[in-house]
Amino acid sequence: MTVETSPELTARKNAAIARGVGMSTQIYAERAENAELWDKNGRRFIDFAAGIAVVNTGHRHPKVVEAVRRQLDHFTHTCHQVFPYENYVALAERLNAKVPGDFPKKTIFATTGAEAVENAIKIARHYTGRAGVVAFAGGFHGRTFMTMTLTGKVHPYKAGFGPMMNDVWHLPYPNALHGVSGDDSFAALERLFKADVDPSRIAAIILEPVQGEGGFVPAPEGFMKRIRALCDTHGIVMIADEVQTGFARTGKLFAMEHHGVAADITTMAKGLGGGLPISAVTGRAEIMDSSQPGGLGGTYAGNPLGVAAAHAVLDVIEEEDLCNRAQRLGDRLKQRLAAIAESCPEIVDIRGPGFMKAVEFEVGGAPSPEFTKRVVEEAMARGLVLLTCGVYGNVIRFLAPLTIPEPVFDEALDILEAAVLAARA
Ligand code: PMP
Numbered sequence: 001m002t003v004e005t006s007p008e009l010t011a012r013k014n015a016a017i018a019r020g021v022g023m024s025t026q027i028y029a030e031r032a033e034n035a036e037l038w039d040k041n042g043r044r045f046i047d048f049a050a051g052i053a054v055v056n057t058g059h060r061h062p063k064v065v066e067a068v069r070r071q072l073d074h075f076t077h078t079c080h081q082v083f084p085y086e087n088y089v090a091l092a093e094r095l096n097a098k099v100p101g102d103f104p105k106k107t108i109f110a111t112t113g114a115e116a117v118e119n120a121i122k123i124a125r126h127y128t129g130r131a132g133v134v135a136f137a138g139g140f141h142g143r144t145f146m147t148m149t150l151t152g153k154v155h156p157y158k159a160g161f162g163p164m165m166n167d168v169w170h171l172p173y174p175n176a177l178h179g180v181s182g183d184d185s186f187a188a189l190e191r192l193f194k195a196d197v198d199p200s201r202i203a204a205i206i207l208e209p210v211q212g213e214g215g216f217v218p219a220p221e222g223f224m225k226r227i228r229a230l231c232d233t234h235g236i237v238m239i240a241d242e243v244q245t246g247f248a249r250t251g252k253l254f255a256m257e258h259h260g261v262a263a264d265i266t267t268m269a270k271g272l273g274g275g276l277p278i279s280a281v282t283g284r285a286e287i288m289d290s291s292q293p294g295g296l297g298g299t300y301a302g303n304p305l306g307v308a309a310a311h312a313v314l315d316v317i318e319e320e321d322l323c324n325r326a327q328r329l330g331d332r333l334k335q336r337l338a339a340i341a342e343s344c345p346e347i348v349d350i351r352g353p354g355f356m357k358a359v360e361f362e363v364g365g366a367p368s369p370e371f372t373k374r375v376v377e378e379a380m381a382r383g384l385v386l387l388t389c390g391v392y393g394n395v396i397r398f399l400a401p402l403t404i405p406e407p408v409f410d411e412a413l414d415i416l417e418a419a420v421l422a423a424r425a
Pocket of ligand 1: 115117245269
């Protein structure tokens with residue numbers, strides 16, 4: 001069952017837009033409010049995608065809208081490198097205080113997640129004077145050249161785009177369901193250091209505390225501590241990519257808070273702007289300060305509208321206690337999925353911290369992207385927007401706004417159950 005509510009627009013899109021911009025639905029948004037979206041035909045959808053983990057605080061949260069409106073009345077752009085503004089400084093101060101790590105920190109702003117990661121790598125290379133970067137298979141860090149190289153999935157992200165950047169190595173990410181333990185990852189790391197590269201050439205290790213696009217795979221307990229210790233032993237900068245995990249999604253402001261250690265550099269985007277494009281890199285002051293003035297920045301980096309929105313997002317997360325709400329909603333979703341699994345043997349795993357939950361499907365012992373797609377289509381036909389992820393495309397991830405009203409959440413759970421059952425029929 002394919003839902004296509006605007007066939008004429010789909011035809012225009014196909015004629016006008018490069019096909020490399022993949023789209024998971026053919027529904028054209030007209031209006032959105034908190035956890036609901038309406039298309040051009042007035043059809044309503046419950047949004048369990050949140051623009052891929054962006055509107056954790058809901059579509060058009062009144063406080064975010066008000067903050068942006070106020071900023072619009074003052075100025076929309078000066079370029080912070082030309083005519084700076086206090087809001088940028090204040091947001092840096094707030095992130096320096098909130099990002100995990102009991103040490104002096106500094107921050108820069110950019111616009112997208114990929115740009116944040118690019119900057120984190122530049123900073124780590126500058127600070128260490130080394131070139132090498134270790135990343136993880138299944139990880140996702142963006143679509144620019146360095147971030148595409150770091151991304152641990154060939155199709156569709158790397159195939160056909162020519163040589164990748166030098167000095168990047170991938171390790172297996174622990175994934176119990178697929179037979180990879182934390183020990184396996186470290187054994188691969190030892191082999192890497194023996195066979196390919198001396199650790200003294202590695203500038204940074206970058207990883208997601210919960211792999212996002214890779215399938216909502218959380219790092220196992222103790223894994224981050226081992227990475228931290230390894231980085232300390234070899235003078236390697238540890239980078240936590242919290243672009244998808246950040247801003248209350250996992251039940252904490254940052255997913256690294258679940259692990260009891262801090263990265264040297266944290267990258268953020270998505271949820272930070274509540275729908276406005278802004279990203280950030282926060283890290284140890286001495287590392288962040290290594291680059292010469294002018295080496296970092298960008299015309300739109302830390303755009304005033306994004307900065308204003310981010311301040312409102314941080315306020316809303318606190319005022320509405322969204323970390324605890326993420327945990328409560330995630331627990332309820334997990335319970336419901338466990339109940340659905342009793343009559344759906346295709347569900348082989350339900351996982352993820354807080355409301356960064358995912359469910360994985362197999363048929364006949366093998367990952368089933370086909371079954372997964374059917375569930376998504378059945379849900380869409382009933383008015384619930386779901387997203388897939390995972391190296392095999394057999395995982396559905398749940399990313400509703402953390403501000404979703406209870407009745408809308410209940411309705412979504414009922415639709416989810418109906419969609420899974422219909423996919424089996
Ligand atoms: N890092 C992670 C962990 C991500 O999930 C993403 C986006 N899915 C990115 C980086 C890239 O962000 P953007 O698309 O804003 O460049």
